[in-house]
Amino acid sequence: MACAQLVGDVQEGASLATALPQSAARGKWDAAQRGAAQALSFAVLRHLGTARAALSALHPKAIHPPLLRDVLHTALVLLRPDTGVHYAAHTVVNQAVEACKRTPALRHAGGFVNAVLRRFIASPDLLDTVCAASNEARWNHPPWWVETLQAAYPQRWQDVLQVAQRQPAMTLRVNTRRISRADYQLELSACGLHSMAPKDALLDQALILQQPAAVERLPGFDVGWVSVQDAAAQYAATLLDVQPGQRVLDACAAPGGKTAHLLERADCTVLALDKDAQRLHRVDDTLRRLGLQANTLAADAAHPAAWWDGQRFDRILLDAPCSASGISRRHPDIRWLRRATDIPALAATQTALLDALWPLLQTGGKLLYATCSVFPQEGAQQAAAFLARHADAIASPAPGQLLPQEPQHSGDGNAAASPASHSQDGFYYALFTKSS
Ligand SMILES: C[S@@+](CC[C@H](N)C(=O)[O-])C[C@H]1O[C@@H](n2cnc3c(N)ncnc32)[C@H](O)[C@@H]1O
The missing domain is CATH 1.10.940.10 (NusB-like)
Structure with missing residues (x-):
């Protein structure tokens, strides 16, 4: 009941x-x-x-x-x-x-x-x-959702929907400031937890567990050796390529998974912003557990006049609010809660955030735009429109649309059309460099 x-x-x-x-x-x-x-x-x-x-x-x-x-x-x-x-x-x-x-x-x-x-x-x-x-x-999934995927991915829409029916794998991000990935894998094995390291060089901190486990079972979780984070989300910090000493804005930071990842990779100064003060507390909790530090601020990223000190950033991460259609397998309620009319409204918010934050970036700096969505309006179409609006934005190499994937066979016994190397959510990434 x-x-x-x-x-x-x-x-x-x-x-x-x-x-x-x-x-x-x-x-x-x-x-x-x-x-x-x-x-x-x-x-x-x-x-x-x-x-x-x-x-x-x-x-x-x-x-x-x-x-x-x-x-x-x-x-x-x-x-x-x-x-x-x-x-x-x-x-x-x-x-x-x-x-x-x-x-x-x-x-x-x-x-x-x-x-x-x-x-x-x-x-x-x-x-x-x-x-x-x-x-x-x-x-x-609702008919409008299926039709959007059919139009966007004529060859792959069935795979995308099938993956949403499976339980996702549990992926860890090793805090390599504390312990190497290889050593942590041995620690896991000693506890009876088997894992594999994805072959992708951009996922150099990731370990995917063979079976999900409660975080209490993960060695060193309390003292910050490891975090739980899907592989697709782990591309963000690697793509942004943060260097020691840089000023970084994480514009939509809560609950802080990517903020922490940025700080694990470089001694940089991060301003972690989120509109939701409650969710922002989770950023502080995460950073405390991992022994990392950022300045956290509850503020609206779309209105920098209210909080920006006028000093430009070397890097900006915009992990924008979105439909979450790429993580439908992880949150199977989302598909029944979203309406088709939400998508243009979310895309308008993403556009406003991109345009508000671009002037805050240093010449030569990089802005990474990310959404956990598989809808082109929140991904490729958003990025193309941004480049058309901003002559000083250059597209840098980034994965673009990552579709959700699982390496196993589907529930109905059919192998996916293109066998996946590892489990990951659907995400979109575009990287923009400022030319002048
Ligand atoms: C996709 S989540 C961010 C996830 C986070 N980057 C992470 O890796 O843990 C999007 C976040 O954007 C925040 N948000 C939405 N609109 C915002 C705005 N105008 N300014 C700042 N934050 C905003 C939401 O509160 C939410 O926490």
């Missing part, structure tokens, strides 16, 4: 990042209960498109109260054999009926739930039928 409630919260527009801690506090969950609720709700959200379509086929009328709909969506995902959270059919039906009996608002709904789920079990072709009829059911 806890999972159904969380899925319902997302269907009503709340993010899991908000709903999960609230439910955990209300229910006084311990870490294991919270982990279980998160894992289950992630699985249901990854398959919600199919569950919605199946439920509409089984019972075309609206279902009230909404919690009853959420119980059925959850049970339908648990009944599917290919979701990673599959249980025996009789267990799922019994538990759904019992959960209704224990919930005052659903006390009389047990018979209905039992009937709907049994009809589903008796219809082995139903999933194929609903998936053939709708993109949302087949790909478990």
Whole structure:
């Protein structure tokens, strides 16, 4: 029932990042209960498109109260054999009926739930039928999202959507000020945690764990040997190529993963800015754990007149607010929360941030624009428009669009069209050098 409630919260527009801690506090969950609720709700959200379509086929009328709909969506995902959270059919039906009996608002709904789920079990072709009829059911993302990817990546859109259905690998960033990557890998092995180093030279601090582990199990985590950060996010600090003594602006810094990475790589002076004062506290916490220092400031990067001291920066990192469409596998609620109309609004914010920050850059300096998005409006189109607006901006080598990838085989047994060397999120990177 806890999972159904969380899925319902997302269907009503709340993010899991908000709903999960609230439910955990209300229910006084311990870490294991919270982990279980998160894992289950992630699985249901990854398959919600199919569950919605199946439920509409089984019972075309609206279902009230909404919690009853959420119980059925959850049970339908648990009944599917290919979701990673599959249980025996009789267990799922019994538990759904019992959960209704224990919930005052659903006390009389047990018979209905039992009937709907049994009809589903008796219809082995139903999933194929609903998936053939709708993109949302087949790909478990809203139709506009699927269509945007189809237009942007005619050859790769299916891979992108398939990766979003899998649990991401856990990637570490070794703080090489404290310990070398090779030595840390040995420390991990000694604790029974096996890892691999990606072959990409730009990912020289990354280790990808064979199996995810709680941070408490990571040797030296408390004393700053290591951080958790996806491989795609680790390109930022390497690409920006910060040198000792440089003045660096991290314009959208919280929670501070990239701020810390910049400071691990060079003795530079970083101003870490974020509009959200609460999130900015997390930057301070992260830096303290890693033994690093930056000046943190709660301010709006789009309005430098309010906070800039007039001294230009040698490097600027703009890790801009975005749709987060590149990390759909990590946050499976995002796909159901975003609206198509959010994308132009986010792109307008990114444009405003780029234009506000460009004058703050030194001649010869570099600005790295990053988003964890796979939508071209927030990536390649944004970068091309920026170059067209600023004659003094030169495009420097950068990866451009990184699509999310996993090296394993997909859930349906098919290998991805282009086998990936390592796991990473979707990200966009453009690097601009100032010519005059
Ligand atoms: C993608 S996150 C940054 C992640 C961070 N760079 C990291 O690696 O941990 C985007 C951040 O931009 C902040 N933000 C959004 N609009 C902003 C603005 N106008 N000025 C400063 N920060 C802003 C948000 O509060 C959010 O923390």
